[in-house]
Amino acid sequence: MCSYSEDEYLMISGIQHFEFCPRQWALIHIEQQWAENILTVEGNIMHEKAHDRDLTETRGDLIISRGMPVFSKSLGVTGECDVVEFHRDEKGVPLYGREGSYIAVPVEYKKGKPKEGDEDRLQLVCQAMCLEEMLCCTIDYGYLYYGEPKKRTKVIVDDALRSKVKTDIKQMHQYFRRKHTPDVRSSKKCSSCSVKDICMPKRKKYKSVENYIESRLGDIG
Template sequence: MEYKEDEYLMLSGIQHFRFCRRQWALIHIEQQWAENVHTVVGELMHQKAHDPYLTEKRKDVLITRALPISSKMLGISGECDVVEFHKNDDGVKLHGHRGLFQIYPVEYKKGKPKVSEEDILQLTAQVMCLEEMFCTEISEGALFYGQIRRRESVKISKELRDQVVDMVKEMHQYYDRKYTPHVKYSKRCNSCSLKDICIPRIGKATSAEKYISQALEDM
């Protein structure tokens, strides 16, 4: 199955969906958004990485920023923060450049590596888009974290690819139904910029009376 361009979902939504399906639906279906310190810091990092007019060449490496990508098979589109094209005899041909190049995407993130896989799955989706666009295979990419100031290499396994396929399929189903899942409160809700819109503790409470009592205790 191939999706039409007007059916594409935002690739960046994969990270939201993996973190919290309700957060993803509030942002991508209901068009709700709110800033907090985490989103502002992340946006500033991406502004530095996303300069579509800047292309660098360092020896045998061509570096592009804000590269538009998409996949008809997954029905997603977005941008890569940084894509490095390394000169290699096993690579692909690039228009306007001599030789062959291997493709290496680098996604920029604030903070430090997470225990959960949302960043890894977003990078995997980028790899799958690039593979489809350039008719090639990409075995590895990297995540650059602002707090530790270094890259973390990621091997793109079949298991990661399968997770992306399943997640994107579920995202399309929710989007087509305009369905916002119910909230499941957890400690990570406290760091979500949509906490005051989502009001996660209401979903956890068994009654209005219990919710009000808990809210008063937290004051």
């Protein structure tokens, strides 16, 4: 089995950008360009609430862990789970310092409505695969919590999503190693893309990324 060293680890959250558009992921994660639009600002507020931590809380047979760091050597990724619920269950695995056995259920918080694409499901499944590797367990499902309509959607961690996670992450590593940013692929997604003005500066009459940033700073100042 392939194993990555820590300095090769990519951010788990990047898989949602990569699935949305590989160029968007590369601009954010390879070139570190980031234009906050209203969608990402709202998303950050949702995450801050989920990460508003007193880290671990116990409610009867349920343990709730917030902002839990996770990683996978085999995938070469790292990140944080918004919430991991540990449900006491005889089919589960032991947890250090706790009596009994538990099954792990990751929960990822998202602003807005459930999306048509798989990007949120892939991020959640990638987190589940990290937890499986770290805890030597099997995770059958998790939840995506959406700000609209403020409820959870169950996500089954199936073979198709696992396989897509592996394929996407492998491609991300290949791009990252080559420091390659894919070309523009215009689609209807571009209208809600958080890095649209950086991706296509000429359309906004900016000659370069630097030119765009200078212009935006001018707007603020």
